[in-house]
Amino acid sequence: MSDDVLTVQDLRKRYGSGTRAVQANDGVDLTARAGQVVCLLGHNGAGKSTLVNQVVGIAAPDAGTIRLAGVDAVAHPAQARALASVQAQANVPITGLTPRRAIDLVGRIRGGRRGDVRRRTAHLLDALDLGQWADVPAEKVSGGVARLTAFAMAAVAPGRLVVLDEPTNDVDPVRRRLLWREIRSIADDGAAVLLVTHNVLEAETVVDHVTVLDRGRVVADGAPARLVADNPGDSLEDAYIHLVGETHAAGPQRQETAR
Numbered sequence: 001m002s003d004d005v006l007t008v009q010d011l012r013k014r015y016g017s018g019t020r021a022v023q024a025n026d027g028v029d030l031t032a033r034a035g036q037v038v039c040l041l042g043h044n045g046a047g048k049s050t051l052v053n054q055v056v057g058i059a060a061p062d063a064g065t066i067r068l069a070g071v072d073a074v075a076h077p078a079q080a081r082a083l084a085s086v087q088a089q090a091n092v093p094i095t096g097l098t099p100r101r102a103i104d105l106v107g108r109i110r111g112g113r114r115g116d117v118r119r120r121t122a123h124l125l126d127a128l129d130l131g132q133w134a135d136v137p138a139e140k141v142s143g144g145v146a147r148l149t150a151f152a153m154a155a156v157a158p159g160r161l162v163v164l165d166e167p168t169n170d171v172d173p174v175r176r177r178l179l180w181r182e183i184r185s186i187a188d189d190g191a192a193v194l195l196v197t198h199n200v201l202e203a204e205t206v207v208d209h210v211t212v213l214d215r216g217r218v219v220a221d222g223a224p225a226r227l228v229a230d231n232p233g234d235s236l237e238d239a240y241i242h243l244v245g246e247t248h249a250a251g252p253q254r255q256e257t258a259r
């Protein structure tokens, strides 16, 4: 039996029309298996969030297929959403709660048993070194602590797929190490992790597979070591820069026909 959790094929999504049309995803293929951390790399505007939003049912594709744990996610977005836990690019507001309460609540909403959720919440707070902030009102915590809390909310009762959109943003270097360890252990425990990050240097040590997006298209795909071997330089960052170019900023990928 295949252990593919997420299969995306020939995914296409365009925003707008006429001269302002942007082809944000232009025939994207991607697979994430159980136990794998798959990293999506790309410049600003390359189409990463567009892809993620379609996978979790926030946006509908124009064409292509998305299968999540056997479910057709395009036809049944609500079912697909239940199979995935998501840390979005923007934190979910948790005003009125504490980090511990917010993490615990998500675990319960996702169907975790009270004792299991309490233990897992305590583990995450400890593993991310959030103890001193755990019971502080959310409006008083720093951006980094809020980001780590949002990660823990996605990790407390992981779905078959865990989607993490820029989880390291605002997080200090020491806690980033702790965070990478937890990301790895989510996959080691059997989920598939789809990770969006600009933190290429740190991701290299943790991820199993890298998909590089440029202007809505996959321009490279493989294990980090494979991409490093196939490109000039000696790191994933070198390979990435070679693949997408040092200077271009992945500006809007306007339709050729619309010019």
Ligand SMILES: Nc1ncnc2c1ncn2[C@@H]1O[C@H](COP(=O)(O)OP(=O)(O)OP(=O)(O)O)[C@@H](O)[C@H]1O
Pocket: 015, 016, 022, 023, 024, 042, 043, 044, 045, 046, 047, 048, 049, 050, 051, 251, 252, 253
């Ligand atoms: N709702 C929208 N309406 C119109 N254009 C959009 C919309 N969302 C995204 N775009 C455009 O689609 C392209 C891809 O955007 P997307 O947010 O997917 O990129 P990204 O790789 O996630 O970028 P970043 O790293 O900055 O988050 C960009 O040109 C962006 O301007």
